[in-house]
Amino acid sequence: PPRPGAMAASPGALRRAGNEEFRRGQYGPAAALYTRALELLEAAGEAAAEERSVLLANRAACHLKDGACGLCVTDCSSALELVPFGIKPLLRRAAAYEALERYQLAYVDYKTALQVDCSIPAAHDGVNRMTKALLEKDGVNWRQKLPPIPTVPVSAQTRWSVPSAGAPGANALPAAAQRAGSDQAAAGTERAQTLKAEGNELVKKGNHKKAVEKYTESLKLNQECATYTNRALCYLTLKQYKEAVQDCTEALRLDPKNVKALYRRAQALKELKDYKSSIADIKSLLETEPKNTAALRLLQELNRA
Numbered sequence: 001p002p003r004p005g006a007m008a009a010s011p012g013a014l015r016r017a018g019n020e021e022f023r024r025g026q027y028g029p030a031a032a033l034y035t036r037a038l039e040l041l042e043a044a045g046e047a048a049a050e051e052r053s054v055l056l057a058n059r060a061a062c063h064l065k066d067g068a069c070g071l072c073v074t075d076c077s078s079a080l081e082l083v084p085f086g087i088k089p090l091l092r093r094a095a096a097y098e099a100l101e102r103y104q105l106a107y108v109d110y111k112t113a114l115q116v117d118c119s120i121p122a123a124h125d126g127v128n129r130m131t132k133a134l135l136e137k138d139g140v141n142w143r144q145k146l147p148p149i150p151t152v153p154v155s156a157q158t159r160w161s162v163p164s165a166g167a168p169g170a171n172a173l174p175a176a177a178q179r180a181g182s183d184q185a186a187a188g189t190e191r192a193q194t195l196k197a198e199g200n201e202l203v204k205k206g207n208h209k210k211a212v213e214k215y216t217e218s219l220k221l222n223q224e225c226a227t228y229t230n231r232a233l234c235y236l237t238l239k240q241y242k243e244a245v246q247d248c249t250e251a252l253r254l255d256p257k258n259v260k261a262l263y264r265r266a267q268a269l270k271e272l273k274d275y276k277s278s279i280a281d282i283k284s285l286l287e288t289e290p291k292n293t294a295a296l297r298l299l300q301e302l303n304r305a
Helices: 011-023 027-042 045-065 069-082 087-099 103-116 121-138 175-204 208-221 225-237 241-254 259-271 275-288 293-304
Strands: none
Touching (some): 011 027, 011 045, 069 087, 087 103, 087 121, 175 208, 175 225, 225 259, 241 259, 259 293, 275 293
16 A cells, blocks of 8 residues: 555655655555556546556556556556557557467567667567467468557657767667668568478478478578578488588577587488587587487497497
């Protein structure tokens, strides 16, 4: 409950007190203070729309911290009705949807946030996570199942602050160029995930040659460990052992303890009769996973070779 004396305070004072409680990790008391401030502002109606939106977004943050994701979604939606395209309520609602495994809605909110301000790492990371989750859940046609993504009007897009002459970053790229570059990077990563998923589907059908083409296209857009190890598996099946070794080496550059990369490189090296290097890879793998049965079996074969 709010502290004594808070009841008579102004909405602004209640909000500041709520922020202080939030910083101390007291999310319940903070939410109670924001609620009291909202009650005082209800009577002001439209005049206080912006302040009410901020308070709702703040209370949503408390709910998110406490794991009350449904309440977080409700408060963020109310905040966005009052002031459309607010970054904080968009990101908090996206996080709540993600926790509730409502990945399509989370994706839409993260993408909308990027339209408002394309420089937010949390939104880029969220889009990438949701792309992966939706690919796994709905397959390569996941985009067709998405709800519409709202178009953010230019008026709501974050103004890149124009630096005064001589200020740091005075020669920075124009806003449009920065936004375009960032959007392009996000689109590239998404396209790479889609191509990887298409490659995975082809592997399931036994079409390893065509899968290699998809993985190769994907890697041009985004160098990802899993894509390298997937292509290495195809190369092993196609008996292209040198290429398999190269791909596993690239994967290990990105993730030095990657079990699949170590195992597949060991397999390829065995076929190339480089038994010493193959044994070294298996031993590295067994440091991470001492009970890996496939690796232990391969080690036995190598010791007999």
